[in-house]
Amino acid sequence: MIQSVRGTKDTLPSEISKWHFIEEKIREVTKTYGYKELRTPIFEKTEVFSRSIGENTDIVNKEMYTFTDKGGESVTLRPEQTAALIRSVVQNNLTHDISNLRLYYIGPYFRYERPQKGRLRQFHQFGAECISSPNPEADVEIILMANKLINRLGINQYTLEINSLGNDASRATFRKELTQYLNSHREKLSVESQNRLLTNPLRVLDSKDSNDRKVIENAPNILDSLDEESKKHFESVIKLLDTAKLDYKIEPNLVRGLDYYCHTVFEFKSNSLGAQDAFGGGGRYDKLIEQMGGKPTPAVGFAMGIERLILILDSIEDNVDLSDKTDIYVVCNDEKLFGVSLQITEKLREKNYKVVSDLNRRSFKSQMREADKFSSKFCIIVGDDEYSRNSVIVKNMQTSEQAEIAIDLLNTITFK
């Protein structure tokens, strides 16, 4: 037996209705916000990601699926969408004739990591990007849209954490201050954090190590070192969220791992996910487009993990009814009638009913049992007796009522 590759998963027919449900909600919600889908290739030139996400991030230096193609070019299976999407926006000049470019995406992404609950090597994300606006309204639009989707999916138990990393200038100031503080407690930090102190000190704030946490408790607060511009932006975002009556928690230690973020960053967290408790997150990235060769253009966006959404949906007791009932199961009591039954089945499908019948020539009783197993609302019994009168029996499986109906009249009946 050949097994699927580690960290990859089949989505079986029994699971697929959840995916369809989520996809449907995504299309529904993004549409109401005026977002359009953009699809990019599954793989890109490696530099698309290495340049944008940050050389010092784990994603780039240890998690990318990178290989050299036959032409000698280094290509990478996309580990996330934002960088590739921006590449496409710049390449196709999409900002040229529109004041606000609103885009969403959904698809598979790849990271070479040790699989864990809610973490696969091929996983799926949905996300959206609002491009061109430097204003807090854009941040809030993105957060509200993400939040709306979560609610439409029937998820109520979660928290929204929000923070501001400030602009380049204020972040540089804070970085200096923080590095100084952390250096003075260097020996108390974990090995990982000592390393991060050199590569990306802000991320020490994110550490789960209990000793690190003690040091972090008294660390300088990033919100205190925001400059006027950054402070004003963050305060407006908060005010707009209040107006929208959205619950959030300001979390000064929330630092996202990708280098391109500035100003607003946020995460949606759930307690039904284990250690990987974030199921969505995002932030503002005002410098990325310029960095990717476009004209300086501010933007903000978010991404959500679909596998993680499914884990949350599974943990909800009375979640949405996704059962998939068959409208009509056609049964017959004689081998000679399987042909007739097929004809009737086909005619009903013409009217868009979901109709199924037995293909194994099994006994009448077995067919009835299967009609039940498929949760059929109706079954049509093609019996030799009735057939001799050009009719069949229509049985309502919920009420057990049945009646003999002329075959010619079947298309006048509503099977609902």
Place this chain on the structure above:
RNA sequence: GCGGAUGUAGCUCAGCAGGUAGAGUACCAGAUUGUGGCUCUGGUUGUCGCGGGUUCGAGCCCCGUCAUUCGCCCCA
């Protein structure tokens, strides 16, 4: 990349002093010859993850490997 746990019928699991496997469920068939869901009866299913070793003999012991899972790292 690092640490812990696990891997037996489709699914959930039992098997224990090492002697060539069992339960529930699911599935299939039947219960006076044309009617499902409940009940009853009968039946099918496994290279006991894979490879090697120890042993007269291994699902059970040892080594390796693959996979899953829970953490770390990081992120969705």
